[in-house]
Amino acid sequence: xxxxxxxxxxxxxxxxxxxxxxxxxxxxxxxxxxxxxxxxxxxxxxxxxxxxxxxxxxxxxxxxxxxxxxxxxxxxxxxxxxxxxxxxxxxxxxxxxxxxxxxxxxxxxxxxxxxxxxxxxxxxxxxxxxxxxxxxxxxxxxxxxxxxxxxxxxxxxxxxxxxxxxxxxxxxxxxxxxxx
Numbered sequence: 675x676x677x678x679x680x681x682x683x684x685x686x687x688x689x690x691x692x693x694x695x696x697x698x699x700x701x702x703x704x705x706x707x708x709x710x711x712x713x714x715x716x717x718x719x720x721x722x723x724x725x726x727x728x729x730x731x732x733x734x735x736x737x738x739x740x741x742x743x744x745x746x747x748x749x750x751x752x753x754x755x756x757x758x759x760x761x762x763x764x765x766x767x768x769x770x771x772x773x774x775x776x777x778x779x780x781x782x783x784x785x786x787x788x789x790x791x792x793x794x795x796x797x798x799x800x801x802x803x804x805x806x807x808x809x810x811x812x813x814x815x816x817x818x819x820x821x822x823x824x825x826x827x828x829x830x831x832x833x834x835x836x837x838x839x840x841x842x843x844x845x846x847x848x849x850x851x852x853x854x
Contacts (some may be wrong), residue, residue, distance in 0.1 A: 692784030
């Protein structure tokens with residue numbers, strides 16, 4: 675795990691704000707986020723679920739009917755709204771980091787934790803999940819291509835944790851140990 679130079683003062687500030695989980699799909703953001711929120715007594719929120727609530731459409735429907743650009747705009751609005759929130763554990767969509775404004779809003783909103791995993795782990799975790807429109811068709815090829823395309827995209831996070839061979843509780847404890 676790397677801290678990217680996060681000082682204790684910055685950690686204290688983050689703990690009075692939010693914890694934002696970023697990373698490629700299938701890295702465990704939702705599962706880990708729900709458990710982390712439970713332990714902290716904070717509220718868990720998923721940006722994709724917020725988007726679905728705001729639009730009244732599922733993510734695959736949004737992509738099919740309105741396109742990825744529309745989805746990304748709504749996603750940015752949801753992420754920007756986090757700046758005024760406190761004590762949330764937030765699971766973001768895997769592509770949310772692609773916009774500079776989103777990265778800035780995340781960093782201003784709290785402690786940003788990037789969850790990573792190797793391609794094989796991701797493929798096994800997302801196989802059979804119909805709610806992943808970017809993976810329609812050749813799942814393995816698309817995962818590998820998106821991982822290449824997004825190489826370095828999560829590097830702005832305060833903390834980076836590889837979830838490939840770790841249990842949920844172990845990952846949660848690493849986040850808690852770093853953030854408190």
